[in-house]
Amino acid sequence: MKVTFKGISKQYKGKFALQDFSAEMDNGIYGLLGTNGAGKTTLINIFVGILKSDKGQILINDVDARSLGVNFLSQIGYLPQFPQFYKNFEVLEFLKYMSVLKEIPKPQGEKRAKELLEIVNLTGAAGKKIGALSGGMRQRVGIAQAMLNDPAILILDEPTAGLDPQERIRFRNLITKFSEKRIVLLATHIVSDIEFIANQVILLKDGRLLKQDTPHALVDGLAGKVWKVTASEDTLDEKLHRLKISNMLREQEEIHLRVINDEKPDIRAVNVQANLEDVFLYYFGEGEQW
Numbered sequence: 001m002k003v004t005f006k007g008i009s010k011q012y013k014g015k016f017a018l019q020d021f022s023a024e025m026d027n028g029i030y031g032l033l034g035t036n037g038a039g040k041t042t043l044i045n046i047f048v049g050i051l052k053s054d055k056g057q058i059l060i061n062d063v064d065a066r067s068l069g070v071n072f073l074s075q076i077g078y079l080p081q082f083p084q085f086y087k088n089f090e091v092l093e094f095l096k097y098m099s100v101l102k103e104i105p106k107p108q109g110e111k112r113a114k115e116l117l118e119i120v121n122l123t124g125a126a127g128k129k130i131g132a133l134s135g136g137m138r139q140r141v142g143i144a145q146a147m148l149n150d151p152a153i154l155i156l157d158e159p160t161a162g163l164d165p166q167e168r169i170r171f172r173n174l175i176t177k178f179s180e181k182r183i184v185l186l187a188t189h190i191v192s193d194i195e196f197i198a199n200q201v202i203l204l205k206d207g208r209l210l211k212q213d214t215p216h217a218l219v220d221g222l223a224g225k226v227w228k229v230t231a232s233e234d235t236l237d238e239k240l241h242r243l244k245i246s247n248m249l250r251e252q253e254e255i256h257l258r259v260i261n262d263e264k265p266d267i268r269a270v271n272v273q274a275n276l277e278d279v280f281l282y283y284f285g286e287g288e289q290w
């Protein structure tokens with residue numbers, strides 16, 4: 001399976017939400033990373049057909065997705081950013097209902113619904129009303145419904161919202177297991193959601209593609225630009241004002257700063273190994289400091 005985005009643009013009231021976005025995906029996990037308002041949801045909504053682009057094309061194995069119609073949609077699993085559930089449905093009942101909507105034959109739909117409940121660790125909650133679930137449990141119902149039709153392309157918009165650390169780990173493992181011979185597009189602004197599971201990261205900024213590469217290559221690109229700088233109470237303010245700081249650790253009188261800078265920011269600064277969070281800050285972090 002190959003997906004090609006070709007020059008996708010979308011404007012709202014004369015302002016670009018997405019501008020000339022082009023990218024290619026084949027099987028694997030793609031982390032779509034950007035700050036709030038970068039255009040992630042706009043891209044996903046265009047991909048799943050909720051929104052029409054002003055310009056551009058999406059090709060599935062070199063064929064225009066629009067010409068494929070239902071044949072395209074039946075291959076997609078989608079978890080929206082703010083999924084709305086029928087609160088009075090019980091969990092299993094809801095999944096069975098969703099399989100009917102997805103035109104999955106009834107016995108197969110029931111079997112798959114039960115399997116997925118097991119996978120997302122909700123078997124014990126099968127008979128509970130969705131309205132009575134915690135946020136994290138509801139999100140897991142959303143993930144299960146997105147996987148019901150065994151989609152070749154799984155699209156997840158901020159999927160870990162509301163999940164606790166243990167659920168996030170479980171989720172990442174589930175997605176990695178699921179991604180074999182499929183495309184998973186996972187939009188997030190939380191670096192740790194994709195740092196170790198994405199095969200490719202797509203950096204989206206102000207509606208434009210900034211970079212698409214492996215996490216490894218992105219991190220390598222920052223070699224020599226991440227520094228450890230030690231400050232004292234007296235010099236801290238000046239450093240905070242002047243430098244891009246990705247982390248601060250206070251140890252007695254000393255304050256250790258993790259600094260992203262093209263040049264050596266201080267005579268005593270030492271280079272440290274970059275990570276994907278540094279990459280995020282390098283490309284997106286020019287906003288105001290707190």
Ligand SMILES: Nc1ncnc2c1ncn2[C@@H]1O[C@H](COP(=O)(O)OP(=O)(O)OP(=O)(O)O)[C@@H](O)[C@H]1O
Binds near residue numbers: 016037189
């Ligand atoms: N219906 C709309 N009307 C007007 N502007 C919109 C609309 N939807 C999105 N936008 C604008 O388009 C830009 C991209 O929004 P989008 O929701 O795609 O970003 P995002 O990366 O998904 O952000 P978030 O993580 O906050 O959801 C933003 O500037 C947003 O304000």
